Amino acid sequence: MSKKIxxxxxxxxxxxxxxxxxxxxxxxxxxVHAVCPNKKNGDHIATAIHDFEGEQTYSEKRGHxxxxxxxxDA
Numbered sequence: 001m002s003k004k005i006x007x008x009x010x011x012x013x014x015x016x017x018x019x020x021x022x023x024x025x026x027x028x029x030x031x032v033h034a035v036c037p038n039k040k041n042g043d044h045i046a047t048a049i050h051d052f053e054g055e056q057t058y059s060e061k062r063g064h065x066x067x068x069x070x071x072x073d074a
Contacts, residue, residue, distance in 0.1 A: 004031045006070075011036070015047035015063030022066075033070035043068045 005025055009018055025032050036045055047063035 007034045012048040015049045039068045
């Protein structure tokens with residue numbers, strides 16, 4: 001039985017902070033349950049990518065559609 005990790009996410013979570021830990025921990029053999037308030041298993045959230053493009057501040061772009069694979073009611 002693999003160890004289980006609960007990952008709390010929300011709409012427009014930072015892409016890198018969401019995708020990388022999920023993929024890395026899954027690759028190490030952990031079961032990662034990604035949950036989001038008011039979303040069910042099979043729903044998606046949009047992630048956000050923040051980048052510096054030569055301006056004095058960052059830009060924000062839509063990232064991945066990250067799949068929610070668990071819900072609070074399970």
